[in-house]
Amino acid sequence: MMMTFRPAQQPWRFPGRLLQDPFSAVGAVILVLLIAAAVLAPVISPFDALELRYDRILQPPGSVHWFGTDDLGRDIFSRILHGGAETLRVSLAATLLGVMGGLCFGIISGYFGGWIDDLIQRVVEVFLAFPTVLLLIAIIAVLGRGLEVILIAGAIATIPIYTRLLRGITLSVRHQDYIVSAQSLGAGHGHILLHHVLPNVLPFALTYATLGLGSIILATAGLSYIGLGAQPPSPEWGAMLNAGRPHIRSAWWMSVFPGLFIFLAVLSVNLVGERLRVLLDPRNR
Amino acid sequence: MQFLLRRIILTIPVLLGVTLLTFAIVKLTPGDPVILMLGNSATPERVAEVRAQLGLDDPLLTQYGRYLSRVMAGDLGTSIRSKRPVLDEIMERLPGTLELAAGALLVATLTGIPFGVWAAASRRRWPGPVLMSITIVGMSLPSFWLAVIALIVFGVNLRWVSVTGGDTLSSLVLAALCLGIGEAAVLARLTCSSMREVLLADYIRTASAKGLARPAILWRHALRNALIPLLTQLGLLFGSLMGGSLFIESVFARSGLGRYAINAISARDLPQIQGMVLFAAVIYVIVNLLVDLAYTWADPRLRYA
Numbered sequence: 001m002m003m004t005f006r007p008a009q010q011p012w013r014f015p016g017r018l019l020q021d022p023f024s025a026v027g028a029v030i031l032v033l034l035i036a037a038a039v040l041a042p043v044i045s046p047f048d049a050l051e052l053r054y055d056r057i058l059q060p061p062g063s064v065h066w067f068g069t070d071d072l073g074r075d076i077f078s079r080i081l082h083g084g085a086e087t088l089r090v091s092l093a094a095t096l097l098g099v100m101g102g103l104c105f106g107i108i109s110g111y112f113g114g115w116i117d118d119l120i121q122r123v124v125e126v127f128l129a130f131p132t133v134l135l136l137i138a139i140i141a142v143l144g145r146g147l148e149v150i151l152i153a154g155a156i157a158t159i160p161i162y163t164r165l166l167r168g169i170t171l172s173v174r175h176q177d178y179i180v181s182a183q184s185l186g187a188g189h190g191h192i193l194l195h196h197v198l199p200n201v202l203p204f205a206l207t208y209a210t211l212g213l214g215s216i217i218l219a220t221a222g223l224s225y226i227g228l229g230a231q232p233p234s235p236e237w238g239a240m241l242n243a244g245r246p247h248i249r250s251a252w253w254m255s256v257f258p259g260l261f262i263f264l265a266v267l268s269v270n271l272v273g274e275r276l277r278v279l280l281d282p283r284n285r
Numbered sequence: 286m287q288f289l290l291r292r293i294i295l296t297i298p299v300l301l302g303v304t305l306l307t308f309a310i311v312k313l314t315p316g317d318p319v320i321l322m323l324g325n326s327a328t329p330e331r332v333a334e335v336r337a338q339l340g341l342d343d344p345l346l347t348q349y350g351r352y353l354s355r356v357m358a359g360d361l362g363t364s365i366r367s368k369r370p371v372l373d374e375i376m377e378r379l380p381g382t383l384e385l386a387a388g389a390l391l392v393a394t395l396t397g398i399p400f401g402v403w404a405a406a407s408r409r410r411w412p413g414p415v416l417m418s419i420t421i422v423g424m425s426l427p428s429f430w431l432a433v434i435a436l437i438v439f440g441v442n443l444r445w446v447s448v449t450g451g452d453t454l455s456s457l458v459l460a461a462l463c464l465g466i467g468e469a470a471v472l473a474r475l476t477c478s479s480m481r482e483v484l485l486a487d488y489i490r491t492a493s494a495k496g497l498a499r500p501a502i503l504w505r506h507a508l509r510n511a512l513i514p515l516l517t518q519l520g521l522l523f524g525s526l527m528g529g530s531l532f533i534e535s536v537f538a539r540s541g542l543g544r545y546a547i548n549a550i551s552a553r554d555l556p557q558i559q560g561m562v563l564f565a566a567v568i569y570v571i572v573n574l575l576v577d578l579a580y581t582w583a584d585p586r587l588r589y590a
Binding site: 123127133137252270 | 305
């Protein structure tokens with residue numbers, strides 16, 4: 001089964017094909033809204049995300065504070081808008097670093113083969129011997145807790161996964177006619193990798209990255225929820241959920257709304273990723 | 286037979302690599318482990334004495350060799366906080382995590398597989414596509430948020446479970462449900478895609494041609510073959526259940542390895558962290574090995590490959 005994909009032929013049709021499917025269209029719209037809200041948070045949020053106001057502690061959702069206020073009197077809606085910048089920034093950066101590392105190692109491993117391939121794959125196997133969350137914890141144990149640590153840990157923990165996946169794609173690309181003819185015309189390895197292998201592997205890398213982004217968002221928020229990621233007073237969504245723990249009897253809104261946004265972010269990414277996966281699968285054309 | 290032998294031998298370098306990484310955890314962690322152990326008030330002489338005692342001045346390779354032989358003998362070190370062997374502490378907490386993982390696995394298989402069969406059987410008509418979208422929703426639900434909501438609904442409002450959690454049966458059921466739903470969604474998707482492939486096979490067409498009832502084709506002929514490739518995913522499923530228990534145990538205040546790991550990191554108890562990571566990784570490697578062996582047992586063709 002040959003898996004090839006030529007975005008270069010009709011790149012303008014791609015967003016259209018993404019939006020053809022109602023589910024992925026909904027996902028794309030939610031994702032764009034969440035990112036826009038995170039970027040514009042300082043402008044559009046009705047209240048300050050960090051200002052303590054002891055005169056309005058634990059107010060239930062209402063017309064002034066849409067999502068209520070927390071135990072320190074901060075507006076939860078404003079905090080969620082600001083928190084998106086934290087959660088999404090770290091998850092996106094970790095995924096981007098992870099997939100770029102995976103692209104480098106995966107393409108080199110698959111294209112050159114031989115001892116380089118063996119060496120890279122043995123190291124990858126050792127890393128894959130750890131469940132991802134365990135690897136994240138081990139890295140946090142070394143580097144200490146914090147949101148930036150999760151960024152680095154997320155990248156390190158996912159590089160082996162992307163390396164393994166993209167090596168497979170590179171292997172299927174490597175022996176195709178256009179690569180062989182480039183080689184017989186005397187093109188250098190650098191030229192072939194950059195102009196022939198990379199453009200064909202890239203769509204798969206993007207799809208895997210989109211599918212992986214959801215898990216990284218869950219991990220970022222989850223680790224912050226158990227206190228290993230963002231620390232107070234950060235409005236990171238998982239950290240907000242953590243702050244709601246002592247108040248689950250009296251203030252459900254402190255737990256429900258931050259979690260809802262984690263869910264929406266993961267859902268939107270998964271809906272888009274699923275559509276990308278279907279578009280890439282030659283059996284669905 | 287040759288395949289089995291090869292597969293078993295190949296885990297040895299992986300396990301060695303795993304010990305190398307867990308050894309590196311302690312070596313890479315900033316701060317002097319001796320001072321961490323003795324406290325800041327220790328005199329420099331005492332620190333030097335303990336350093337020599339623990340062999341921390343030896344070459345790294347010697348230290349790794351000593352660590353390896355210690356680990357092979359089942360000694361995962363001694364906790365700084367509790368002064369107890371880490372392996373004992375892990376063994377005490379293992380049942381709690383296994384209970385939770387087993388419960389979640391039960392939830393995942395009992396709901397995920399039938400759901401996947403249904404989705405595959407109705408894939409070109411209603412409700413197939415809708416079912417697949419439901420699985421995406423299931424996959425996207427943060428288990429820890431679901432758990433918090435379950436606590437609010439069933440603990441605070443309905444008072445069926447204790448909000449403070451603990452190791453009760455009702456909180457175990459709720460925890461297993463919250464952890465299992467995401468895995469059920471993943472399993473449903475895998476079942477569906479595996480079933481779709483099997484349903485195209487000639488023996489399925491033969492079965493329908495000879496007039497066999499649709500349920501018999503789906504559940505007896507197709508599912509049995511569709512489950513074989515699913516076996517390979519069991520190891521991954523186990524890994525994500527282990528990861529998920531980290532968050533869920535914390536919500537329900539259950540005792541288990543997840544909370545043990547969180548406490549170990551908070552207290553910077555390096556032997557606990559190192560022992561816990563090594564233990565979990567070794568279990569994960571063994572489970573994946575067993576899964577591969579089960580796979581060759583379920584599909585005899587592989588034994589000749």
